[in-house]
Each structure stands twice: as structure tokens, then as C-alpha cells.
Amino acid sequence: MAYENMRSTQLLASAAKPEIARYKMMRDWLREQIPDLDEETLADTLEGLTDLREMLAELIRSALEDEALMAGLSTRLAEMRSRLERLKLRAEKKRALALAAMTEAEIKTLVEPDFSASLRRGGPVLQVVEEERIPSAFWKPQPPKLDRLSLLAALKDGAHIDGAALAPPLLQLSVRTK
Secondary structure: OOOOOOOOHHHHHHHHHHHHHHHHHHHHHHHHHOOOOOHHHHHHHHHHHOOHHHHHHHHHHHHHHHHHHHHHHHHHHHHHHHHHHHHHHHHHHHHHHHHHHHHHHOOOEEEOOOOEEEOOOOOOOOOOOOHHHOOHHHOOOOOOOOOHHHHHHHHHOOOOOOOOOOOOOOOOOOOOOO
């Protein structure tokens, strides 16, 4: 069975479960029937009898493809955010220039077919002169936040800290593409 077009995570997951069971059953049966079978021969035999390795390879290829798309989208998003900031700054400068020109020329209202603009007084704006003199009633208390990196470093250095411990390392999948 070819799995090249099985890109759906659900489809691969549902197809993998019975294939894993079949693989394990065949592996256990082969080990029972041929006790001195070396691991390389066992792996080669199982590869010929099941599609699990092919399915796993397709799953990892699909993950690599998703990661490449993520990288491309991250770059594109960063570029678009940068462009958004440039457009925002440009619009602010244009509005400031229009405000300055209308103020200097004493034009209170500008009516056009697609917009109207007028000069008006805005509301009062906060200006903090000496932050340290502002009473505590105007400060928001911040809830404490666990510094996970420092805690991890201390535990790795051998410190005993109530309420925290180093968990055994989890198995990870390492995939190299070069």
C-alpha cells in the first residue's frame, strides 16, 4: 500500500494503529520462532512484511513539510508586520502633516466627496513627570510569576527545592534533513 498521498494526520493516525499492532505481533512471533535472530535481520524482515516503516517515513516527511511551511509563513508574517508598522508610521506622519498644515493655514474643516476632516480639541493626555512620586493607589500589583528557567538551572545544579523536581527525560524524535 502506498502512503505518499496520506497527508491527513487523522488518516495516518487511524491507519497506523492497526499497522503498529500487526508489526508488534509479527516481531514477537519472529522472535519466538527464531530466538537467535539478530536485530538487523529482524528489522529487514519486518520491513518486508509490514508497511509501518513506510507509514512512519511519510508521517515524518509530512511533518518536515509542515515545518517548512511554518518557517516560510513566519518569515512572511514578520515581513508583513514590518510592512504594517511602516504603513502605520507613514499614515501617522501624513496625518500629523495635515494637522500642522490645517492649523497653520487656519483651515478648521476640509470637506471632500470621500471624506471630511476637521480640527478639534482632543481630551486631556496623561503626562508622567516624576513616576516615583505617584502614590501607590495608582500602581497595579503584579502576581508573582514562576521563573522556570532559574528553577530548572538550580535543580540541574543539584539544589533541593520543595515543590519541584527534575522529571526523567522524555523520548524525543530527532530528524536530520542533511
